[in-house]
Amino acid sequence: xxxxxGMTLIVKTVTRISVWMILLYGLYIILHGHxxxxxxxxxxxxxxxxFLNVMxxxxxxxxxxxxxxxxxxxxxxxxxxxxxxxxxLGMAVGGGFLANFISHGKLFHLLSxxxxxxxxxxxxxxxxMGLFVVVWTLSVFHLDKGGKK
Amino acid sequence: MILPFLIIxxxxxxxxxxxxxGEKDNWAIVLSILAVISLLALSIFSFFTTGNDxxxxxxxxxxxxxxICLVQDAFSTFMLVIVNLIALTSLMFSVSYIKHYSGxxxxxxxxxxxxxxxxxxxxxGDIFNLFVFMEIALFSAYALVAFGGxxxxxxxxxxxxxxxxxxxxxxxxxxxxxxxxxSTLTMANIAAILPTKDPRIMYWVGAIFLAGxxxxxxxxxxxxWLPDAHSSAPAPISAMLSGVLIKALGIYVIIRFFFNVLGAxxxxxxxxxxxxxxxxxxxxxxxxxxxxxxxxxAYSSISQIGFILLGLGIGTKLAILGxxxxxxxxxxxxxxxxxxSGSVEMAxxxxxxxxxxxLKDAMPVTSTTSMIASLSVAGLxxxxxxxxxxxxxxxxxxxxxxxxxxxxxxxxxxxLAYFMKVQRYGFRGNDIIEKPEVSISTGMKxxxxxxxxxxxxxxxxxxxxxxxxxxxxxxxxxxxxxxxxYEVLGR
Numbered sequence: 001x002x003x004x005x006g007m008t009l010i011v012k013t014v015t016r017i018s019v020w021m022i023l024l025y026g027l028y029i030i031l032h033g034h035x036x037x038x039x040x041x042x043x044x045x046x047x048x049x050x051f052l053n054v055m056x057x058x059x060x061x062x063x064x065x066x067x068x069x070x071x072x073x074x075x076x077x078x079x080x081x082x083x084x085x086x087x088x089l090g091m092a093v094g095g096g097f098l099a100n101f102i103s104h105g106k107l108f109h110l111l112s113x114x115x116x117x118x119x120x121x122x123x124x125x126x127x128x129m130g131l132f133v134v135v136w137t138l139s140v141f142h143l144d145k146g147g148k149k
Numbered sequence: 150m151i152l153p154f155l156i157i158x159x160x161x162x163x164x165x166x167x168x169x170x171g172e173k174d175n176w177a178i179v180l181s182i183l184a185v186i187s188l189l190a191l192s193i194f195s196f197f198t199t200g201n202d203x204x205x206x207x208x209x210x211x212x213x214x215x216x217i218c219l220v221q222d223a224f225s226t227f228m229l230v231i232v233n234l235i236a237l238t239s240l241m242f243s244v245s246y247i248k249h250y251s252g253x254x255x256x257x258x259x260x261x262x263x264x265x266x267x268x269x270x271x272x273x274g275d276i277f278n279l280f281v282f283m284e285i286a287l288f289s290a291y292a293l294v295a296f297g298g299x300x301x302x303x304x305x306x307x308x309x310x311x312x313x314x315x316x317x318x319x320x321x322x323x324x325x326x327x328x329x330x331x332s333t334l335t336m337a338n339i340a341a342i343l344p345t346k347d348p349r350i351m352y353w354v355g356a357i358f359l360a361g362x363x364x365x366x367x368x369x370x371x372x373x374w375l376p377d378a379h380s381s382a383p384a385p386i387s388a389m390l391s392g393v394l395i396k397a398l399g400i401y402v403i404i405r406f407f408f409n410v411l412g413a414x415x416x417x418x419x420x421x422x423x424x425x426x427x428x429x430x431x432x433x434x435x436x437x438x439x440x441x442x443x444x445x446x447a448y449s450s451i452s453q454i455g456f457i458l459l460g461l462g463i464g465t466k467l468a469i470l471g472x473x474x475x476x477x478x479x480x481x482x483x484x485x486x487x488x489x490s491g492s493v494e495m496a497x498x499x500x501x502x503x504x505x506x507x508l509k510d511a512m513p514v515t516s517t518t519s520m521i522a523s524l525s526v527a528g529l530x531x532x533x534x535x536x537x538x539x540x541x542x543x544x545x546x547x548x549x550x551x552x553x554x555x556x557x558x559x560x561x562x563x564x565l566a567y568f569m570k571v572q573r574y575g576f577r578g579n580d581i582i583e584k585p586e587v588s589i590s591t592g593m594k595x596x597x598x599x600x601x602x603x604x605x606x607x608x609x610x611x612x613x614x615x616x617x618x619x620x621x622x623x624x625x626x627x628x629x630x631x632x633x634x635y636e637v638l639g640r
Contacts, residue, residue, distance in 0.1 A: 077168040084161055096210035097153045 005059035015057035022050040026128070033120035034113035040123030047124065048131035060139060069136060072129045079125035086119060151195045152206050152219040155229060155268045156282075158184050158191075163261035170254040177254035178244055181261055185237045188264070192229035199226050201622050203636035205274070213638065214333055220274035220637055223622030227473070228271045228401050231480045235392045236264050238596040239385040242488050245590035246385055246495060247296075256296055256383075262289040263389065267397040274637060276324055277334045280317070283365075283398050287313050290394060294382040305381035312374035316364030323357040326350065337637035340410040355417055358406055366399020368458055369428035372451045379450065380443035380500075384491020387443060391450040392484035396476055400457055409626075409633035413464060421462030426556040428455025433563035442490045442500045442575055445567060446483065449526065452560060453479045459557060460541040463548050470624045471540030474610065478533040481607065482525040485600040489519040492593055493575070496585040502571065506580030514594045516576045518601040523572055525604045527565035533607045540611075 006012060026046035033039030055063045063069075087098040094101030098115075105112030162184035170177040199221055206219040240260070247253055266286025273279050291313065295306035328334055330350050331342040343351055360371065367375040375395070379387050407417050429452050436448035453475070460472030492515045493508070494500050508516045525532035528539075538561055545554035610619050629636070 074168060077164050081161065081164040081168060084157060084164065088157060090209065091153065094210055096216075097157075097206075097208045099210040 005061050007057050011057045015053055019050050019053055022053065023047060026050060026124075030120055030124040031110065031117065034116045035108050035110070040120035041127050043120070044124035044127030045131060047128035048135075051128070051132045052135055055136070055139075060136075063136070069133065073133055075125055076129035076133060079122045079129070083119060083122045083126065086115060086122065090115065150206065151191055152204075152221050152225075152272045153208075155188060155191060155195075155233075155272060156265055158188055159261045159265040159268065163258045163265065166254055166258040166261065170257070172252070172254070177257035181257040182237075182240055184261060185233060185240055185264070188268070189230075189233040189237050192226060192233045195221060196223070196226040196230050197618070199223055199622070200618075201625065205637060213335055214338055217278045218274040218335060218637070219272045220337075221272070222626050222636065224401075224404070224626040225271050227477075227619075227623045228397060229268060231477055232264065232267050232271065232393045232397055235389060235480055235484050236260075238484065238488075238599055239389050239392075241592045241596040241599075242388070242491065243383075243385040244592045246491055246593060247383055250296065250298075250383075256293070259289040259293050259296075260386075260389075262286075263293065263394070267393060270397055271401060274336050275334050276327065276336050276339065279336075279402065280320060280324060283320075283402075284317060286394065286398060287317070290378075290386075290390060293386045294378050294390075296383055296386070297381070302381045305377040309374045309378040312364055312371075316361045316371075319357050319364075320361035323354045323361060326354050326357070335637075336405070336410050337634045340412070340631050341634045341638065343411070351411060351414070352416070355407065355411060355414070359403075359417065359420065362399050362403050362406070363424065366395045366403065366454055366458075367451050368399075368424045368454055369431055369451065370424070372428070372432070375451060376444050376447040379447040380441060384443075384487050384494065387446075387491075388484035388487035391447065391487060392480040395450065395454060396457075396480065400454065400461075400476060403458075404461060404627055408461075408630055410631070412631040418462045418464045421458045422550070422553055423462075425455045425458030425460075425462055426553055426560075428452055429459065429556060429560035430455075430563075433560055433567065437563060437567045437570070439567075440502050442493070442502055442505075442571065443487070444500075445502075445571065446486050446490060449486075449564065449567070450479075450483055452564065453483065453526070456538060456541055456557065456560065459553060460544065463541070463544050463550060463553070465544055465548050466624060466628055467540060467547065468544035469627050470616075470620055471537050471544055473620055473623050473627070474533075474540065475537035477610070478525065478537050478604075478607065481600050481603050482522045482532075482534060485518060485522040485597060485604065486526065488593065488597050488600070489515050489522065489576075492589045492597070496587050496589065497582070502574040505575045506578040506582045508576050508582055511582045511584045512589065514597060515589065518597040519576050520572060521601045521604050523568040527568045528561045529565070531608055532604055533610075534604075536608055536611045 026043045029038035029046060030040055030043030033043065054066070090099035090101055091097050100114040100116065102114040104114050162180050166177045166180050201223065204221040206221065207213060208217045247256055250256065263286050266282045266289065269282030270279050270286065273282060291306050291310045294309055295302050327339055330346050331339050333339060333342065364371040379391050382390060407413055432448050432452035432455065436445050436452065439445035439448060457472045457475050457479070460468045460475060490500060492512065493505065496512060497505060499505065521532065525534040528535045538557065542554050542557045545557060609615055
């Protein structure tokens with residue numbers, strides 16, 4: 001059999017099915033961050049793990065064709081800037097840095113808690129992309145055998 | 150209302166740099182210079198508007214025991230001015246100094262994060278928030294030390310990271326004990342509640358924090374990481390690390406915690422004096438034996454931190470004045486000396502004093518400013534270092550610590566000796582050096598000239614009329630001790 005990059009067919013098939021479930025679970029954790037345990041950081045880590053799963057099963061080359069690493073990097077930087085923008089908006093509207101200026105809604109409803117779900121989503125984008133890009137960079141660094149020339 | 154912007158602006162600049170800047174454009178330089186200029190303007194404005202008052206900024210619109218608060222008083226704004234002043238000159242120096250590295254935009258983003266961390270540590274009134282900002286500053290400092298990408302730079306950064314992590318763990322443990330005891334993280338509340346608890350807790354936490362923040366400020370038994378880290382980093386980063394980072398993360402927090410939170414117990418003041426005088430003498434001897442210019446400067450930093458700690462330990466109003474003045478002075482002349490070493494390294498490609506020679510004609514600006522800085526750090530009149538050291542020595546005599554005064558005098562003489570060595574071999578040696586091919590850019594020159602002028606001009610801070618509006622409010626915040634509780638909580 002021809003040696004292809006990544007792991008065996010079994011691993012690839014399982015990954016192909018499970019990765020969407022992992023992503024969905026990550027999204028669930030993020031969106032329910034304000035009403036149940038979890039939140040942006042935990043959900044973001046789960047999403048990063050989904051990406052890492054694909055990378056381990058299919059190899060680096062596939063990831064490079066599948067997603068644009070530069071774009072992930074941009075998502076990471078812009079989500080940090082967005083978090084800051086939310087903080088400044090709180091300063092302008094709500095009277096303090098990161099003040100919760102949107103209506104808090106009803107307790108334990110999905111659409112409640114004002115700015116917190118938005119901040120959770122922003123944090124998730126930052127954490128997931130950051131973690132994935134870190135591991136990606138480490139693996140690329142390993143390929144070079146010694147970093148910069 | 151100004152303090153949050155001192156954290157927001159560099160943070161925003163860092164994120165924007167990573168977002169829009171690339172290898173070929175100058176966005177990183179433009180953004181970071183703009184950010185630092187506005188930071189310096191804001192911090193000078195806030196210093197002169199604060200005076201003897203204390204302003205509190207409560208985050209998220211919550212009230213104090215629940216929220217993170219930022220405390221704006223004379224001491225914090227004074228430190229902010231120092232940090233942002235050195236940051237501006239360091240950036241001016243960086244622009245052409247780091248041109249030959251790849252991925253320079255990462256340098257500027259990390260630089261901005263380091264400033265965020267330092268400004269945050271200084272501005273915050275919440276002890277866990279302080280820990281978080283401290284880690285931001287430290288992690289960017291580790292990366293910046295390794296920025297050159299050579300083996301010894303990685304080694305130094307790794308050593309720094311390990312020592313930094315040990316001290317951070319100690320500090321986190323101390324914060325945990327404080328939180329378990331007082332159920333609050335706001336420093337003013339901790340200060341109010343701690344005296345009602347078992348006094349042994351205060352001594353434990355004090356000892357843990359002295360070790361933790363002692364490692365950050367590199368006083369003598371905790372100094373092992375500093376000579377490697379500060380001599381391996383790129384010169385403008387060495388200037389930031391030696392000039393302000395060890396003060397913002399180390400000395401500032403030590404003063405804030407031991408004076409304003411614990412109320413300066415005598416046992417810790419005695420420890421400050423002992424550690425300070427060990428640092429002064431031993432580090433001076435170690436510096437005397439160095440031939441690597443940046444390593445010599447790094448050891449000299451340890452010894453000068455010793456002077457600051459000695460002043461704090463004496464604890465009288467005059468001694469604190471000397472320590473605060475020396476914080477300012479050391480930031481200026483040590484940064485200037487690191488810029489000098491950086492431009493010599495750039496032009497001649499060496500840091501070894503034996504391979505340098507007479508640079509008077511080849512590099513007039515560098516050689517003149519290095520002379521001014523050397524005389525300042527050695528404590529010769531009329532330069533600023535003379536006055537701060539003199540005040541510390543007089544204060545030691547007045548408080549009848551004659552032994553410590555003698556140690557400080559010996560330390561000054563040793564400082565003079567090893568800076569004479571720098572001048573004799575490095576800048577005014579026997580071999581006339583031809584004009585080097587690499588020219589020192591205007592940005593680098595102006596950074597050095599600004600600090601050299603400040604070395605002379607800042608002596609004026611000691612003139613009574615000027616002192617009353619600059620140094621005296623800072624001293625009164627520190628001498629006010631746990632009056633900090635009243636200032637912050639308003640009760």
